[in-house]
Amino acid sequence: MSSSTRSITHWRELFVSSCSSSITAGVHSVTFQPTPGARNEDRFVVQEWLIDGRRWKFLAVFDGHGGAHTSEYAAANLPQLIEEALRDVVEECQNRSRDTLVSKVKNVLRERIEEFDEEIGNAVKNLCSDPFTLNYLQAVALVNVNKPIFQRAFSGSTLSLALIDEEQENMWLAGLGDSTVVIACEDPDGIGHGEGLLTLHSTCTPKEYLSITMMHPSEEKETIMENGRLLGAVPYTRGLGDYGLKFASEFSTELFFKLPRGQRPQRYRDGIRYYNVTPPYVLNSPSTRFIDLTELRPHKSTLVLYTHGVDAIVNGETPDDQRMKKPDRPYPDVIVGRLVGSKVDDAFAQETLDHSVEVGWMGPDGNRAVELLGNLVAGTSAEMFAKFLEPAEHGQRDDMTILRYELVPRT
Numbered sequence: 001m002s003s004s005t006r007s008i009t010h011w012r013e014l015f016v017s018s019c020s021s022s023i024t025a026g027v028h029s030v031t032f033q034p035t036p037g038a039r040n041e042d043r044f045v046v047q048e049w050l051i052d053g054r055r056w057k058f059l060a061v062f063d064g065h066g067g068a069h070t071s072e073y074a075a076a077n078l079p080q081l082i083e084e085a086l087r088d089v090v091e092e093c094q095n096r097s098r099d100t101l102v103s104k105v106k107n108v109l110r111e112r113i114e115e116f117d118e119e120i121g122n123a124v125k126n127l128c129s130d131p132f133t134l135n136y137l138q139a140v141a142l143v144n145v146n147k148p149i150f151q152r153a154f155s156g157s158t159l160s161l162a163l164i165d166e167e168q169e170n171m172w173l174a175g176l177g178d179s180t181v182v183i184a185c186e187d188p189d190g191i192g193h194g195e196g197l198l199t200l201h202s203t204c205t206p207k208e209y210l211s212i213t214m215m216h217p218s219e220e221k222e223t224i225m226e227n228g229r230l231l232g233a234v235p236y237t238r239g240l241g242d243y244g245l246k247f248a249s250e251f252s253t254e255l256f257f258k259l260p261r262g263q264r265p266q267r268y269r270d271g272i273r274y275y276n277v278t279p280p281y282v283l284n285s286p287s288t289r290f291i292d293l294t295e296l297r298p299h300k301s302t303l304v305l306y307t308h309g310v311d312a313i314v315n316g317e318t319p320d321d322q323r324m325k326k327p328d329r330p331y332p333d334v335i336v337g338r339l340v341g342s343k344v345d346d347a348f349a350q351e352t353l354d355h356s357v358e359v360g361w362m363g364p365d366g367n368r369a370v371e372l373l374g375n376l377v378a379g380t381s382a383e384m385f386a387k388f389l390e391p392a393e394h395g396q397r398d399d400m401t402i403l404r405y406e407l408v409p410r411t
Contacts, residue, residue, distance in 0.1 A: 011385030012361065015374055018389065021367045022046075027059055028369040031401040032309075034389060041068040042307050042399040043075035043157075049083050052090045057164040058082070059403050062240075063179050063307035066155035066264045070241035073152045074116070074159065081112050082163070102170065106288045109163065109174040117240045117284035123149045124243060124251065131254035143258040154256040155263060156242035159286070160305050162405075169293040171303075174286045176238040178308045183291070183407075184337035185299035191345050192302065194337030242282045244268075249276040293407065301407040302340040304372070309400030310336070313376050314353070339375055340368075340404070355381040369404040 021030040024046040033040035041064030049056040058079055064071030085108045093101040127146055128134060134142065143150050158177025165171070173181050184194030244252040244264070252272045314332040329335075335352050338345065342359065349357045357379035362371045378384035 006382060006386070008380060008382045008385070011378070011382050011389065012374060014389055015377070015385060016362070016370055019370055019373070021370045023367060025057060026405060027057070028367045028404045029402065030367060030369040030373050031399065032373065033397070033399045035396040038396045039068065040399045041065060041071055042309070042401040043068065043071040044305075044401050044403055045075050045079050046403065047079055047083075049086070051083075051087055052094070054165060054167045056086070057166070057405070058161070059164075059303075059305055059405065060159065060161035061179050061305045061307050061401050061403060063158040063177065063309075063399070063401070064155065065157070066242075066268075067151060067262075069148070069151040069155040069263075070120070070153075071155075071157035073120075073148075074157055074240050078113070078116050078159075081116055082109065085112055086163075098168075098170075102172075102290050105163070105170075105172050106290060109161075109172060109288055110286055113159070113174060113176065113240075113286045114284050120153050120241055121243045121246060124153045124247075124255070128255065131250045134254065139254055140258050143255055147259070150256060150259055151263065153241055153243040154252075154259060156282070157240045158238075158308070159240060160307075162303060162305060164293075164303075164405075166293065169297070171291040171293055173289045173291065176240060176284065176286045178311070180304075180306050180311070180333050180336075182304040182306075182333045182336050183296065183301060184304065184340045185296065185301045186341045190342035192337050192339065192341030194302075194333070194340070237281070238283045238285065238287075240284065244272050245276065245282045246280040246284075248279060249273065252276070296407055300342070303403075303405045303407055304336055304340060305403040306336065307399060307401045309398035310373070310376065310402060312398045313400060336372070336376070339372055344375075349375075349379065353379065355379040355384050368406075369402040372404060373400065373402050 018034060019030050019032045020040075021028075023029070025048045027046045029044055029046060031040060031042050031044060033042075043062040043064065045058065045060045045062075047058045049058060060075070060079065062071035062074050086105065089101070089104045089108055093104060127142060127149065131139065158175075158179045160175040160179035160181050161173065162181060163172045163174075175181060182194050184192040186192050244256050249272055252269070257269060311332040314335050315329070329352055338348055339357060344357050344359050346356050349355070353376065355378060357375040359375075360366075360371075361374070362368075377388050
């Protein structure tokens with residue numbers, strides 16, 4: 001049977017079986033890399049913590065690039081550091097105001113993320129503070145013996161996280177780079193409406209652009225922002241790792257470039273070699289935001305975290321994507337917000353995604369993150385599922401990860 005004649009049920013079953021998904025503590029998750037033989041560099045974390053008799057939820061997505069070394073290391077270690085610091089803050093704030101708790105937790109998130117990233121870089125400098133003191137054989141030996149340290153510093157990861165204290169109606173968000181946090185609320189007709197709370201709709205916000213302009217000479221600024229991509233290789237200005245863009249160029253030419261060539265493409269190496277003059281070009285200070293859940297409780301609200309691969313799907317940036325690129329298409333976070341309600345405006349879906357969608361096609365007990373991704377990819381179109389799932393002819397598709405959590409009204 002040809003791909004064009006297979007039913008939508010067949011393609012949905014194939015799609016679901018190709019995804020890695022789970023439901024943990026009420027959080028529906030999915031991560032997916034459809035290109036045969038390609039390794040998924042995204043990582044995600046869903047944890048529940050019992051702190052001072054209250055249950056807290058921690059959700060995070062890490063969009064790895066240049067390998068999964070940084071995203072995997074961050075997913076394995078950063079949550080514990082935040083939890084340990086949070087326990088101290090909660091104990092300290094037992095008899096203090098909510099505003100104090102809100103401020104201190106925001107500081108914890110910012111400080112632990114910055115310290116965690118700085119430790120990744122410091123581990124390299126602790127091994128060698130001046131790469132020019134090593135000859136070629138010494139540098140190769142140092143890198144080979146300490147490969148994990150150099151790999152997680154040279155690769156990188158974006159980050160979006162949500163920390164939820166539901167009993168006290170508190171939620172904190174933090175983000176680095178171009179992963180997204182969305183909160184969608186249903187209208188009276190059951191249709192979701194929302195937008196990203198930490199999304200950068202362009203490569204840089206005005207504040208970030210100003211920071212880059214101030215840190216770098218004007219002639220470099222044009223190189224940094226050329227085609228909206230940092231050094232022609234990185235589409236954001238904040239992230240974990242990426243020490244080829246945070247350290248002086250000699251750390252790359254004399255050390256990082258001794259790693260296997262597959263970790264970074266040649267154009268990235270050339271960009272560092274010729275244009276890395278006044279680093280850092282990537283920062284590790286996260287955006288943070290507090291959300292008062294009492295404002296969301298009257299509505300049926302959904303929290304969604306996702307990596308850039310979802311943006312690529314919606315915007316028609318994937319290899320062989322038949323979806324037309326429309327300059328007036330709403331931002332991906334707006335589209336995601338419209339697809340998480342009890343009902344979907346099908347005319348909106350057709351206009352923005354070029355296909356119809358269906359709510360509930362995985363059944364009442366199905367994974368809602370998988371269903372959301374399936375609706376974004378192809379919805380009810382067997383042809384678009386086939387196009388998406390069959391091997392791409394012109395390169396690897398971006399990894400895509402979604403976490404979805406229903407913020408249910410308290411009784």
